[in-house]
Amino acid sequence: MHAYTIDKSLREKIILQIFILSIILSLVLTFLLGGIITNAKMWLQQYTWISDILKLCDQLEVTTNFIGVTFLYALIYWTFDNYIWKWKPLRKVLNVPDLNGHWEGELTSTTYQTTIHMDLNVEQTWSKISFVSTFPKSKSESNVASIFIERDGIIKVGFGFINHSRELLHQYDGYNILDLDDENHLFGRYFNNRDNSNVSNSGGNIRTFELQRTN
Secondary structure (H helix, E strand, C coil): CEEEEECCCHHHHHHHHHHHHHHHHHHHHHHHHHHHHHHHHHHHCCCHHHHHHHHHHHHCCCCCCCCCHHHHHHHHHHHHHHCHHHCHHHHHHHCCCCCCEEEEEEEEECCCCEEEEEEEEEEECCCEEEEEEEECCEEEEEEEEEEEECCCCCEEEEEEEEEEECCCCCCEEEEEEEEEEECCEEEEEEEECCCCHHHCCCCCEEEEEEEEECC
């Protein structure tokens, strides 16, 4: 998986909000549980191996304060990155689509005037994403991606890819643009720099595809 961009300052706002939440939560937990945790830590230090682990953590500057801001921030961000952002009510506010899953459909080549079966597997978190497209004789993997919103509010997803083809002796690069009709249906178009001199049409290959999410 690789990072992807969003064409507005959503990530900066989310990071700030999680940081503020971590401070508030740390203060509340320290007030409610600080004494209990301190006493428990002192009791545990009677065991040599636990005391050694705590000393090692201090030397490595690894926090053992589980109600401290640093630990809580890491925990909340990890939870948000992997799970919370996908909650449907929250996605409507964030306006970031959840593309996770397996998509199937057909790809039509304008250059070659052919239609072939296409599978697309997407793995996505709040911060990272991966597109893997599989065709009868080749496979493409994304290397960069972005989500952007048109002036009319329509969400589009763009990603660059590298194709590994069994037909060719070399790889080629390209770029896809996805239009999301709804949560489970999308229309896409792409172009690449594949050598197509055999059809007397220089300038790469232009194709469109239509996919339905199956799971």
